[in-house]
Amino acid sequence: MxxxxxxxxxxxxxxxxxxxxxxxxxxxxxxxxxxxxxxxxxxxxxxxxxxxxxxxxxxxxxxxxxxxxxxxxxxxxxxxxxxxxxxxxxxxxxxxxxxxxxxxxxxxxxxVKPEVQLGQYKELEIPEKDFSVSDEDIDAELKRMQERQGQLIAVEDGQVEKGDRVIMDFEGFIDGEPFEGGQAERYTLEVGSNQFIPGFEDQLIGMKAEEEKDVVVTFPEEYQEESLAGKEATFKVKVHEIKRMELPELDDEFAQDVSEFDTLEELKSDVENKLKEQKKNEEESYKRNTLVEKAAENAEIEVPDVMVEHEIDHMMQHFQQQLQMQGINLEQYTQFTGQDTSQIREQFQEDAGKKVRANLVLEAIAAEENVEVNDEEVEEEVKKLAEQMERDVEEVRRLLNAQGGVNQMKEELKVRKTIDLLVSNSKNAA
Structure with a gap:
């Protein structure tokens, strides 16, 4: 041949x-x-x-x-x-x-895969950024812990406030005629979550249980259902129930309920230490991501559109998996947000282009610097994975071999080592 x-x-x-x-x-x-x-x-x-x-x-x-x-x-x-x-x-x-x-x-x-002409990738400078833990950070984390322990309590005499959950019936009309998909019974909505058309949730504020009201909104011009786009609609709404999150007091008893600590001060100290560790990891990620971005910006490369589209495909798959974990599918998401699939893909366009460009540049740097991954490094990574999965090393190795995961692991390790090289050769390297 x-x-x-x-x-x-x-x-x-x-x-x-x-x-x-x-x-x-x-x-x-x-x-x-x-x-x-x-x-x-x-x-x-x-x-x-x-x-x-x-x-x-x-x-x-x-x-x-x-x-x-x-x-x-x-x-x-x-x-x-x-x-x-x-x-x-x-x-x-x-x-x-x-x-x-x-x-x-x-x-x-x-x-074909494009040629990469590398620019400067050593002696790159990382802009300073504050990763210290403030009192506000600690308070915010305690607030989140409070909310996780909160209980939804029915509001008997009060009015709807932002953050409340309302259980309601609604039916939408355009020019006096009901339209498909514009009605539901005993629907639960968190007011202020922006799940509905802009302006809808704001008009629920101030309503009382069993009160009825006409909510008038205009569908966005870019709404996915073209027959509704840009049109004014009237929703006949009836609020059945109002539920509000009741938070526990931040005191020693709260600390005992949510942790192994006896006092609120001990809990705060633990929260601070964990936040510092988290910030440390964030700082490390910031440094690595910044260096990769700078190296990619300094390179000359023409990324084929098809590579970006393939990356968007991967991002869409990951996005759908995240939606499924929240109990909804892509079709339901588009109905809630008024976006169609092409608009969601467009939102991924810029990040997908950057990711493809960065991957190509890292691959070129690895080739230039002769970055390699040996069998011992792969074996060490397999052992770490087995520990995380709490599985036998041999079992994990068999699973990886069956699914082609060892080669993928080797490539990921090469990328990691290449970024390590950028960090060690940066101006900010210790």
């Missing part, structure tokens, strides 16, 4: 592949053996038609598609390896020559 690569654009080119007639002939033979099993020709038992009779009756061309299905999955990756390119998307295949007794020739138009 012969393969030649010709770049036609910055990150695109044409891979011309020639498969010799002998290999093509073998693929035709395989195709015939597959097809003939289902062929009926008078005078012959099913599946027993001689090759010459088959070709005379149906033409050798009837075998070409099956032969291509056999050849291409094998020939294309071999040609890629021979040409020394790294495709980042599926190829566009064009057949140049497909004829029995002659070489099979095809062209694959491919987008």
């Amino acid at each position: 012969k393969a030649s690569w010709e770049k036609t654009e910055k990150n695109r080119g044409v891979l011309t592949v020639e498969v010799d007639e002998e290999q093509f002939g073998e693929a035709l033979d395989q195709a015939f053996r597959k097809v003939v099993k289902n062929v009926n020709v008078p005078g012959f038992r099913k599946g027993k038609v001689p090759r010459p009779i088959f070709e005379k009756r149906f033409g050798v061309e009837s075998l070409y598609q099956d032969a291509l299905d056999i050849l291409l999955p094998e020939a294309y990756p071999q040609a890629v390896e021979q040409a020394g390119i790294e495709p980042v998307d599926q190829p566009e295949i064009d057949i140049d020559q497909l004829e029995k007794g002659k070489p099979f020739i095809f062209k694959a138009t491919v987008t």
Whole structure:
């Protein structure tokens, strides 16, 4: 097999592949053996038609598609390896020559991984940032602990306030006519959570239990349901119940309820220590992320759009997993927010582009600095993972090998070591 690569654009080119007639002939033979099993020709038992009779009756061309299905999955990756390119998307295949007794020739138009021209990545400076723990930070954490211990209490005589949960019925009308999806009974909403159309929740403030009210709002111009976008709607709302979070007192008894400590002062001290550890980790992440961003900004690289789209696909999958953990799916989320899938993808666009660019630059730095990961380092990482999972090391190793996770782990370790190199060579390195 012969393969030649010709770049036609910055990150695109044409891979011309020639498969010799002998290999093509073998693929035709395989195709015939597959097809003939289902062929009926008078005078012959099913599946027993001689090759010459088959070709005379149906033409050798009837075998070409099956032969291509056999050849291409094998020939294309071999040609890629021979040409020394790294495709980042599926190829566009064009057949140049497909004829029995002659070489099979095809062209694959491919987008490849871009070349990276590194800029400065050593002696980079990290801007100073305050990671100290303030009294306000401690108070905020105690407040969150309070809220986790809080109880929703029914409000009998009061009015709806921001932060309350209301149980309500509502039905929406446009020009006096109800519209699909605009009604619900005994729906629970946290006022101020911005789950509903802008302006809806604000108009619930001040209502009492069993009170009815017309809430008038305007759907956003970019609302996903085009028939509603930009239109004024009136929602007939009836509030059945108002529930408000009642928080426990911050005292020694609270400390005993939520921790192993006897006094509030001991709890505060523990909270402070944990926040300091958290801030320390945040500072480390800040330094590493800043250096990666600076190194990426200093490099010259033209990122193919398809690589960004693939990264957005990964981000969308992760986003949907997060939604599922909250008990909702993507369709419900789009209904709540008024966004469609394309708008959500657009929100990921910038971060996806930065991530792809950073990964390419880190890969280039690793190559430039000969960063490698040895078997001992991988083994140490497997042991750490086994400890975290509280599983046997051999069991974890088998799981990783079965799922191809060892190679992924090796790549992640290489990235980590490359960022370590940026940190140790920064101006702020101790």
